[in-house]
Amino acid sequence: MDSPSPPVIWARLAAPRRVRERPLDYEIITRAAVAIADLDGLDAVSMRRVASRIESGTMSLYRHIRGKDDLIELMYDHVLGELDLAERPSKGWRAELADLAGRSRALQHRHPWVSQIGQRPTMGPNAVRVMEYAMACVDGLGLTVDRMLDMVSTTLHFTQGFVQAELAEAEERRRTGLDEDAWRDWMAPYLSRLLNEEEHPYLERIVTEAGHPGQDEVFGRRLEMVLDGLALGLR
Structure with missing residues (x-):
């Protein structure tokens, strides 16, 4: 019997992937969700709308992302990547x-x-x-x-x-x-x-x-x- 997958998406992404899975591109999924939120707000983000934007089936998306909580995790971390930080603080x-x-x-x-x-x-x-x-x-x-x-x-x-x-x-x-x-x-x-x-x-x-x-x-x-x-x- 397969062990249950971790509840946090970052732990699941770090876990070894089963060979039979054909993963979607998480970067594409995340960018699509961010674009929807930027345009229409967070409430407008849904699995169905993201799947439509990347021209994928909604069920295919659910095999990789459990729901909106996972999407928000990915979206939030993605935009934090825009913060241009120095390697180390140096100004006090x-x-x-x-x-x-x-x-x-x-x-x-x-x-x-x-x-x-x-x-x-x-x-x-x-x-x-x-x-x-x-x-x-x-x-x-x-x-x-x-x-x-x-x-x-x-x-x-x-x-x-x-x-x-x-x-x-x-x-x-x-x-x-x-x-x-x-x-x-x-x-x-x-x-x-x-x-x-x-x-x-x-x-x-x-x-x-x-x-x-x-x-x-x-x-x-x-x-x-x-x-x-x-x-x-x-x-």
Whole structure:
């Protein structure tokens, strides 16, 4: 009797393949799934649609990939391969984490569905490469592995949350068809009435005093606050 195959796709791919199997090209499968997600979102990815895109039978696909969970594993690891990382960090932990956060943000904007997935606990080859690099960014600080993970995860989780807010705002603009200036003009009468009818001191300050910096500036400023907090923890 054949032993059950490993539940994680990376373990199955590493296992010896039976001679009678005629494997599909996982790279082609993954690229097809990523293209669908980039175009129509993660919910649009299905085994049937991927099979149709690569001109294969759906059942043939199921002989290699158990379902959408496997596809997402492959897709996530595939796009992580786009992160252009040096062989070893060399600029100091703060600059390195800031650079990694910026690259992660850009990656999630190229593939908006990635922000829905988050920092997956996956063991794909590119995920392991990124994890090794991120941990090397905070090596040499005299920290335990748990504290090193705290620093890396705090930075990347902040980045993910920021991108999710950016994408939500972009979706709102797409849905309404309004750019930022038009949206403010559209909301002005409502905000004016709201402030006249009730006391909202902080909302009033936001409306009257807050500037309108670009998202790159806001991201950089808030990332510095996160890194300041991490630096304080080191002391």
